[in-house]
Amino acid sequence: MESFNRSTIDGFIKKYQGGKSSLIAALQEIQGACGYLSRDAITYFSIAAGVPLSKIYCIATFYRSFSLEPRGKNIVSVCLGTACHVKDGENIMNKMGRELGLESNESTTPDRKFTLEKVRCLGCCSMAPVVRVNEDTYGNVHQSTVPKMLAPYRKAEKR
Amino acid sequence: MKVSGIKDLQKLKTRGMATLSPDKIKIMVGMATCGLSTGAGTVFNEIAAGVKKNRLNAVVTKTGCIGICHEEPLVDVLIPGSPRVTYSRMTGEKAAELLEELRQGSVMKGALGRMDEDRFLLDDTVRSYKKGRIKKELLKVPEYANLSFYKRQEKIALRNCGVIDPEDICEYIAKGGYFTLAEVLAKRPPQDVVAEVERSGLRGRGGAGFLTGLKWKICSAADGKVKYIICNADEGDPGAYMDRSLLEGDPHAVIEGMMIAGYAIGARQGYMYIRAEYPLAIERVKKALAVATAHGLLGKKILNSGFTFNISISQGAGAFVCGEETALIKSIEGEWGEPRQRPPFPAQSGLWGKPTVINNVETLANVAPIMARGADWFSSIGTKKSKGTKVFSLVGKVNRIGLVEVPMGTKLKHIIYDMGGGIPNNRAFKAVQTGGPSGGCIPKELINLPVDYEALAEAGSIMGSGGLIVMDDRTCMVDVAKYFLSFLADESCGKCTPCRVGVKRMKDVLEDITAGKGTKEDLALLESMAEDIKESALCGLGKTATNPVLSTLKYFRNEYVAHIKDKKCPAGVCKALITFLIDKNRCTGCGACVKVCPTNAVEGEKKQPHRIEINKCIKCGACFEICPAEAVVKG
DSSP: OOSSOHHHHHHHHHHHGGGTSOHHHHHHHHHHHHSSOOHHHHHHHHHHHTOOHHHHHHHHHHSTTOOSSOOOSEEEEEEOSHHHHHTTHHHHHHHHHHHHTOOTTOSBOTTSSEEEEEESOOSOGGGOSOEEETTEEEOSOOGGGHHHHHHHHHHHHHO | OOOOSHHHHHHHHHHHHHHHSOSSEEEEEEOSHHHHTTTHHHHHHHHHHHHHHTTOSEEEEEEOOOSOGGGOSOEEEEOTTSOEEEEOSOOHHHHHHHHHHHHTTOOOSOOOEEEOEEEETTTTEEEESOOSOOOHHHHTSOBGGGSHHHHTOOOSTTTTTTTSOTTOHHHHHHTTTTHHHHHHHHHOOHHHHHHHHHHHTOBOSSSSOOBHHHHHHHHHHSSOSOOEEEEEEOOOSTTOOHHHHHHHHOHHHHHHHHHHHHHHHTOSEEEEEEOTTOHHHHHHHHHHHHHHHHTTSSBSSGGGSSOOBEEEEEEOOSOGGGGSHHHHHHHHTTSOOOOOOOSSOTTTSOGGGSOEEEEEHHHHHTHHHHHHHOHHHHHTSBOSSSBSEEEEEEEESOSSOEEEEEETTOBHHIIIIIITOSOGGGOOEEEEEESGGGSEEEEGGGTTOBOSHHHHHHTTOOOTTOEEEEEETTSOHHHHHHHHHHHHHHHOOSOSHIIIIIIHHHHHHHHHHHTTOOOTTHHHHHHHHHHHHHHHOSSHHHHHTTHHHHHHHHHOHHHHHHHHTSOOOTTSOOGGGOOEEEOTTTOOOOOHHHHHOTTOOEEOOTTSOOEEOTTTOOOOOHHHHHOTTOOEEEO
16 A cells, blocks of 8 residues: 555645745645655655655755654654753653653654654743643653653543 | 725724723733743633633733743733733633632732833834723732833834734734835835835844845845845744744734835845744744735735735745755755855845845844834944844743843843843852854853843854853753754754864764763864864854854863863763762652652662662653752762
């Protein structure tokens, strides 16, 4: 089975207008629809839109928000901006990794429920340290409050 | 409704006035990202539901961030004829209590401050909220003008944040918005606008501080029919969030600034490059653009003039280097954001090779006030070479965290101590970091420094976009330097060798030092590499990358020496150089640390002093954070 829906990608290709519109925006749309930039999705886009795969790869690896790997259903972003750094954001990052049971080289749980990412400043410095889970932002996070913060997302996954 | 002139704007103004201070109770909830991250969403829902349930004659609205971020979520109550009253740290329960008090016609206790009047910056008028005498209970509530956090502030860029509903264009117009644009389009030729902004002395608020008017002048004189204006909202400096707050709290102020800039330089198309990490800002700007277009304020023949202008949003994809203007241009063009050699400057050859002006969000928010009040008014604020105000995000180890807008030249001391209320837990102030990764650390000895472009540069830092990260004695300066260098090594685009290899190499040296593997030659090595990178890197990112190291080496050399010679981290941060211990005399044996320790490294009987097994300890700091008796110490 393909990891993408052809007609969805065809829609993005139409919007891309053979390069009149931004390739970054097109890739953002593919990632939005598929969760990540899968090999077959970008290969299909490359051939159908006439963009070299090397160029797509270049952009996908230059910008941090693109992922060539499948990501978890829930994205946990720990802010490591300066304000969060001086307020021990690093410890929160480590705690989150332990809490999700991730090995040091892993960023997504084997069941693909959670992906842990670091982010350089969410612009909520007044609430440092800050963590964002999907669309929700949490401020003044402590190591001890991490399990409680994750609880609703875990519960939703169990259902 | 299409707005075709001043008359139509007046109509919308009347509508906006009616919602700004309505003839019934108005409850405003601060709903910027900072408020939302502390539960403003829940508070808003509780209040909206409570008002409906109790059939209270009141409206509930959203507003942006007024800057008092440490007291979020904030709720403001406006009773007709009475001052605006702000309540802080609101919760669902407090919201219910507030509604009950309102129902009984009384005032809830514990207000943070009261605002007796609403200032209209653009036409320099003031409207009093109160009619007649203020209720006795309210007299005890401090006026905003007397709040330490507020006293020294002068709001120009942030004039409407936390005052209007950012999604209501009528409220923006009620505060004088788009009238300046109408006046400019009707009466001021473009070169006149450029001259006015140049004379005001406004300088770029995003980093280098280039004269805005001069940039416009170069672009306006450049050959070519097609020109562009770009708003740089790729606020990547960690520790700065004024642009997010502006876009979330007053998007039309930036749009109007862009339109005036576009008119001045002869552009018909503008781009807003907003970073992907700011979803709410993107959403608010999208809505604002749609509403402005629907009202005919964007599009063809705006306000019946010959001026045609449109704005598109270009969303960033996560690359710090795209804040650099030539990289940003590449990114809008859909390419990877590598900077290029300048000249030619974008004002001559920018987006798709056309003359382009790139201005920062805060810079653009200053444009309408300058055109409305005049260059003389603007340049009367600030210092000799730095005019107007600057918004700072006062964050880190400081009591009152938030966004402050102060006249240029305000002393650090006043910002950190008077406004920020000093350092939490009475710890010692050590340094303040300004200018993001391109900036430096300013030590406590320079606390009297007046903050403007020149003074900061002289102290070895930069203004940057205005982040002020306060650090206390528990912040390690070598670790801070390492933090910035690893940030920059991550974010280097890789085009030029000095940055790609040099910054990474410097980071490696700093990693060695913080791991206790530093040698006495390292400091000289760092300094010589820094000089080379500064001279040879291609763009601003590389050229300034060494500032965090050079400034900390200049002011905190002893701390580097302690890491290298004594293998100690005086601030207790660098994990390789510290151990966690429990002070027997302080430990009450409560067991809180045992529960949180991930490796079962804490041992001890209940109610007896505990101890940490050093071999098992991974130095995660969980025990240090949780201990109620402050018995866990770093040695």
